[in-house]
Amino acid sequence: MKVLVPVKRVLDYNLKVRVKPDQSGVDLSNLKMSMNPFCEIAVEEAVRLKEKGAATEIVAVSIGPDQAQETIRTALAMGADRGILVKADAEMEPLAVAKILEAVVAEEAPGLVILGKQAIDDDSNQTGQMLAALLDWPQATFASQITLDGGKATVVREVDGGLQTVAVELPAVVTTDLRLNEPRYASLPNIMKAKKKPIDLKTPADYGVDAAPRLQVVKVTEPPKRQGGAKVKTVDELVDKLKNEAGVL
Amino acid sequence: MAVLVIAEHDNASLKEATAKVVAAAKAIGGDVDVLVAGHNAAPAAQAAAKLDGVRKVLHADGQSLAKQLAEALDALVTPLMTGYDAVLFPASTSGKNAAPRIAARLDVMQISGVIGVLGPDLFVRPIYAGNAILTVRATDAKKVLTVQPTAFKAVGGGGEAPVETIAAPAGPFKAAFVAEELSKSDRPELTGAKRVVSGGRALGSEAEFKAVIEPLADRLGAAVGASRAAVDAGYAPNDYQVGQTGKVVAPELYVAVGISGAIQHLAGMKDSKIIVAINKDEEAPIFQIADYGLVADYKTAVPELMAALTKAGV
Numbered sequence: 001m002k003v004l005v006p007v008k009r010v011l012d013y014n015l016k017v018r019v020k021p022d023q024s025g026v027d028l029s030n031l032k033m034s035m036n037p038f039c040e041i042a043v044e045e046a047v048r049l050k051e052k053g054a055a056t057e058i059v060a061v062s063i064g065p066d067q068a069q070e071t072i073r074t075a076l077a078m079g080a081d082r083g084i085l086v087k088a089d090a091e092m093e094p095l096a097v098a099k100i101l102e103a104v105v106a107e108e109a110p111g112l113v114i115l116g117k118q119a120i121d122d123d124s125n126q127t128g129q130m131l132a133a134l135l136d137w138p139q140a141t142f143a144s145q146i147t148l149d150g151g152k153a154t155v156v157r158e159v160d161g162g163l164q165t166v167a168v169e170l171p172a173v174v175t176t177d178l179r180l181n182e183p184r185y186a187s188l189p190n191i192m193k194a195k196k197k198p199i200d201l202k203t204p205a206d207y208g209v210d211a212a213p214r215l216q217v218v219k220v221t222e223p224p225k226r227q228g229g230a231k232v233k234t235v236d237e238l239v240d241k242l243k244n245e246a247g248v249l
Numbered sequence: 250m251a252v253l254v255i256a257e258h259d260n261a262s263l264k265e266a267t268a269k270v271v272a273a274a275k276a277i278g279g280d281v282d283v284l285v286a287g288h289n290a291a292p293a294a295q296a297a298a299k300l301d302g303v304r305k306v307l308h309a310d311g312q313s314l315a316k317q318l319a320e321a322l323d324a325l326v327t328p329l330m331t332g333y334d335a336v337l338f339p340a341s342t343s344g345k346n347a348a349p350r351i352a353a354r355l356d357v358m359q360i361s362g363v364i365g366v367l368g369p370d371l372f373v374r375p376i377y378a379g380n381a382i383l384t385v386r387a388t389d390a391k392k393v394l395t396v397q398p399t400a401f402k403a404v405g406g407g408g409e410a411p412v413e414t415i416a417a418p419a420g421p422f423k424a425a426f427v428a429e430e431l432s433k434s435d436r437p438e439l440t441g442a443k444r445v446v447s448g449g450r451a452l453g454s455e456a457e458f459k460a461v462i463e464p465l466a467d468r469l470g471a472a473v474g475a476s477r478a479a480v481d482a483g484y485a486p487n488d489y490q491v492g493q494t495g496k497v498v499a500p501e502l503y504v505a506v507g508i509s510g511a512i513q514h515l516a517g518m519k520d521s522k523i524i525v526a527i528n529k530d531e532e533a534p535i536f537q538i539a540d541y542g543l544v545a546d547y548k549t550a551v552p553e554l555m556a557a558l559t560k561a562g563v
Contacts, residue, residue: 017380026381095358122376124361129349138423139319141346158487159342165427214358218384228538235553238543239561246523248502249563
């Protein structure tokens with residue numbers, strides 16, 4: 001079974017986010033970009049499925065600028081077999097991404113699509129669910145455990161009340177939560193090998209997808225600053241302040 | 250203009266998040282209907298009918314809706330949308346799961362985690378774990394939103410909306426519920442709690458988390474939360490996680506014990522009214538946003554706090 005793993009290039013999660021003074025967006029110039037952490041978990045899971053013999057081929061796809069090839073190379077170094085870059089310089093909304101992925105799925109015919117539950121830049125948490133809808137496939141979001149068994153996947157999901165297990169018929173879309181696995185670091189030999197793995201270059205137009213945005217950014221601003229930083233010296237002082245100053249006890 | 254709100258409920262009862270999402274719907278304007286999709290969910294539907302400002306409650310009841318899986322909600326809600334201009338889900342795991350599926354069916358770009366409604370097509374939402382705030386105009390004819398309940402004040406009760414029964418989708422669907430393992434607790438529900446006590450990695454073990462955080466929470470009548478680090482380390486279950494990818498809380502009192510205050514944790518709690526931080530590392534970032542920071546080892550500070558609460562007659 002072939003597994004398709006969409007991956008996204010985002011601002012490295014360790015870096016401080018700076019809003020542009022003209023309020024047009026977040027400043028990404030000359031900053032380190034990395035694979036979205038939830039996508040790393042998706043790649044890792046696909047590689048583990050291949051190591052267990054449940055998957056035969058892993059295709060990593062990214063939709064983004066030329067530099068997103070680096071993100072695909074990271075996936076290849078972790079163990080994906082080949083890549084597809086759908087080149088798009090403008091920021092792509094989840095609906096457009098899902099439509100492109102729908103077309104990629106039509107070409108590649110994977111038995112499973114595994115992707116991150118959300119990207120840590122726009123925090124939308126939409127693409128996987130949208131892709132499942134467009135394909136009319138079942139979905140298992142926020143996965144913390146995936147078991148493949150014949151024609152179905154049994155997935156433990158992280159939900160508000162605890163854990164929920166669902167069984168989905170394959171092909172299906174699964175989105176990853178934090179506790180699914182701990183992604184590996186690519187070894188140097190694997191990084192070298194990844195350089196020789198093929199990456200196909202495509203555009204949204206190749207797939208006939210209209211990627212025009214549906215949302216207009218009016219402004220991006222700094223969040224309101226919280227007034228904090230006051231210290232108390234003792235527990236008694238804390239209780240006194242909570243009771244008499246803040247009035248929350 | 251008509252807006253459909255998808256109720257958050259567990260069949261037996263309506264969650265307070267619903268009343269908050271109704272408030273967001275009223276800010277959009279027009280008639281507000283509430284859909285209660287469940288199994289044996291009449292109590293939840295009756296409760297929804299009492300929410301102030303609701304025109305009517307749609308109640309779909311059937312086995313296929315017992316766990317509100319996305320495939321069944323899609324089959325139910327998508328056809329209903331011919332009669333609505335907008336649909337609002339709470340940004341719960343259930344809402345986050347189902348809403349984008351319905352948005353894609355409608356060819357609509359969803360707006361996630363809305364914290365402000367400025368007009369019928371103008372919305373505010375956090376991005377980058379709340380480190381930037383995006384104001385966005387939606388150009389699609391229909392709107393699909395998930396709403397961050399903590400950002401809205403719940404509408405009151407006293408309404409008497411009619412409850413209209415509609416058919417549940419028959420199925421079968423390609424996804425099936427197998428089992429669930431829900432945290433059982435008499436404590437208040439985390440996202441709606443007035444007080445929250447959270448523990449972090451400093452606790453060091455599941456046993457220590459239980460021995461320190463839970464008694465303090467119970468002493469304060471608080472819900473229990475945890476940082477991602479504590480959940481990843483197995484000290485607390487996943488549904489305790491507060492943060493960017495976990496739960497967003499905004500209680501009156503948030504007590505962070507042994508939590509350093511990573512950005513992604515702050516994203517889930519920085520709208521709390523009063524934040525208390527107890528940490529022995531005085532450089533911990535949590536102190537920058539805490540109203541009352543106590544630089545101390547939790548091992549001595551928490552028992553002292555329990556005693557001081559008693560002494561103060563709390």
